[in-house]
Structure formats: structure tokens, C-alpha cells
Amino acid sequence: MPPSTAGPLPVTADDLEQAVQLAVATLREAPSAAWDRKAGSLEWDCWETVEHLSDDLFAYAAQLGPKAPPLEGDVPFVWESRRPGGPANAVHADRAAGSAGLLQVLEASGALLVAMVRTTPSRVRAYHVFGVSDPVGFAAMGIVETLVHTHDLAEGLGLAWTPPADLCSRVLARLFPDAPSTTDPWPTLLWATGRAELPGHPRLTTWRWHGTPRS
Template identity: 80%
Template sequence: MQLAVAVLHTAPPTGWDGKAGSLEWDCWETVEHLSDDLFAYAVQLGPRRPPLEGNVPFVWQSRRPGGPANAVHADRAAGPAGLLQVLEASGALLVAMVRTASPQVRAHHVFGVSDPEGFAAMGTLETLVHTHDLATGLGLAWNPPADVCARVLVRLFPDVQEAADPWPTLLWATGRAELPGRPRRTAWRWYGNVQEEARREG
């Protein structure tokens, strides 16, 4: 998270209304969406009995047709610095929940009931790929650590064959790039289930 925020702080102040890579959202909306993802993952772990069949019932709403439906929105008057503060705060909330929740906790996600480690991996994935979208739209360089990308692939994409360079593989797995011999994905998902439990149930 800190690496992503540091990179985004170098963005030109006039670039936030432009499209974020291949997404239909602008860069401001994409940071709000990422902040909302991190917030949503954190609050799933919060209740004494986390929900197993749905989300904690916050209201998610879009501010325009086609925009992301979020519970978290940044105050435009605070500018890009305020927007990134919202992102950093949401990330810190997820980190705190993952660190304090019991490893035995399970909570709903549409891609599988998951544990704190899984929600941490999902938050990391969202941060990696949406920072890529943002960097593309804002004209920034973004090359996250290979070991972080590799851990996300192992935890969330058991269907993806390991590759020598995990970052391009992660971009391919999330429909953002081609690989030699592997065309760009037009549909994709990850698997949030605790894999040992999923194997036992299967």
C-alpha cells in the first residue's frame, strides 16, 4: 500500500479526471473504488460473527451512471492529497483487521468464503492491479515487487500456471495483458476460499 500511495503522490494534479487504463472509470473514481474495496474487506472481518452469506450491509451507491458503487467517497474539495489519504486510511484499516482477527475467522466474499489471509491477499491484488490502471492513466511507472505478486498468484489463482515473472502473469490473470502463447483473458476471477478447506469439500 505504501509503495502504491508513494507512486500516486507523484501524479500530476490535473490528471485525475482522465481514464484509468482500460477501465471505464476516471482515476479519481478508481482510487475511490480501491479504497472502498479495502474498506469492504476490512469490515467483513469486523463483526463478532462475520457474515458467511453476504456483505455487512453498508449502502453502496454510485455518484453517476456507470460509476463505481461505493460506500467510501472522498471529498473532492480535499484534492488529490485528500483522496490518497482516504486510500491510505482504508488500507490501514484492512491491515489492522487482518492482524487482529483470528486465523480461524471466515467471512463471505463473492469469490469464496475466506480467512484473514485471503482478505489480505485480495486487498493486495486490488492494490496491485488498480495501481497499474492508475499508473497507465496518469503516465506513471509501476513495477511492484515480484515476491508480492507471486504470493498473490499462489493464494488467489490456483488455476494459473506459475511463470518466471509473476507481475506480467498477474496482469494476464486479471485480464490486463497478453502473455506469449496466452491471449488476453476476456473473463476471469480469483478464488478466495481457503484452499485446504476447498479441497476437502470438493
């Protein structure tokens, strides 16, 4: 039988759910005193980075929520920083709830986007600064945010983090069509998001994904 020439399967809501659950399970292993450490190469601490990731997932779900989703801007929630230089979020976790509460906020925000991707018709389009997108595109964006920010967090928290290669392959195909296709998917995704060098490819100083559906 000749080898298959089919590309990666499309991204699904199940892929997003897997990414969030893997991230939450990994982050639960963090020492309770480590959340004020800097998150990898970011200027935010680890607590703020989880809030930012939660906010991303919430915001993507919200974009798909209106009966007529916006095509020229974000749903106008108020995003604000808790300190100069901190992430501007609509979602903030109650620090009195500790890291367990913080991760519950992350899991809940992820579940909102999973539900919206599962229930929103594929014909629906909504605004994102990197291209008006469809529900599958927002799922892929949520996966990239989750995988890459968990990488940032794992660096700050001293945790191991290597997500599944097939998951990385699918989001690369959906959002980064110009990324190298013959290199390992996880290092390639880190390269595509400006976090690492790749053999033969210098580290990116600017980057973006392409959310517009291919067809």
C-alpha cells in the same frame, strides 16, 4: 545443497501494508490536473478508481469486523454511484481536499484492512463473492486490488508502476492457483486479472480469483 522446492511464503498483513504504501507513494507523483483522465482500460476516471480501491479495502476490513462475520452476503452498507456508470462505493473522498486528501482516504482504508488482518484469528471466515475466505485471503484480495488498480491508474496518470515480484508471487499462489508458475509474476498477475496477454496464453475476457482457503 539441493535447491529448495518450497512454494511462495504465505501472504501477510505486512505484505498488504507494503502494497498500499508503494501505491500511495507512486500516486503522489501524479500531476494534479490528471485525475479526471480515464484509468487504463476501465470506464472510470482516476479519481473514481482510487475511491473504488479505497472502498474495496474498507469493505474487506468490514467483512472481518463483526463478531460473527457474514457467510452468505456482504455487511449491508449502502453502496451508491455518484454518476451513471461510476463505481458503486460506500467510501467517497471529499473533492475539496484535493488529490492529497484522496490518497489519505486510500491510505486510511488500507490501514483498516491491515489492522483487521493482524488482529482477526486465522480460524475466522467471511463472505466474498469469489469464495468464503480467511483473514489471509482478504489480505491477498486487498493486495491484488491495490497492485492491479494502481496499474490502471499508472496508465491513466502517466506513471511507472512495477510492484515487487515476490509480492505478486505470493498472491498468485494464494488466489490464482491455476495461473502459470514459470512466467514473470507481475505480467502473470496482469494476465490473471484480464489486463494483458502472456506469451502462450491469450488475454482473458473473464476472470476470477479463488478466495477459499486451501486447507
